[in-house]
Amino acid sequence: MNITLSIDEQVAERAREKLRAVGKSINQEIRDHLRHVAGDDELERDLEYLDRFSGLGDSKGWKFNRDEIHERR
Numbered sequence: 001m002n003i004t005l006s007i008d009e010q011v012a013e014r015a016r017e018k019l020r021a022v023g024k025s026i027n028q029e030i031r032d033h034l035r036h037v038a039g040d041d042e043l044e045r046d047l048e049y050l051d052r053f054s055g056l057g058d059s060k061g062w063k064f065n066r067d068e069i070h071e072r073r
Contacts, residue, residue, distance in 0.1 A: 005030075 012026065019029055035041045 015026055015029070019026060024032075032041070035044070
């Protein structure tokens, strides 16, 4: 979706300078902000976390056994 915004030229230029320092455009910053407002950033962050850490565990050979888990001592 394309959206037209009215922004003071000096504000836009200062924002461009700051964002350029971190490798982002005004467009990207606004998209990121709207994702954050909509709550999508949490989902993306969770998916990135799962992707990064899935399969990295080490059970040291232990296998899940339902009966052992629920055994009362």
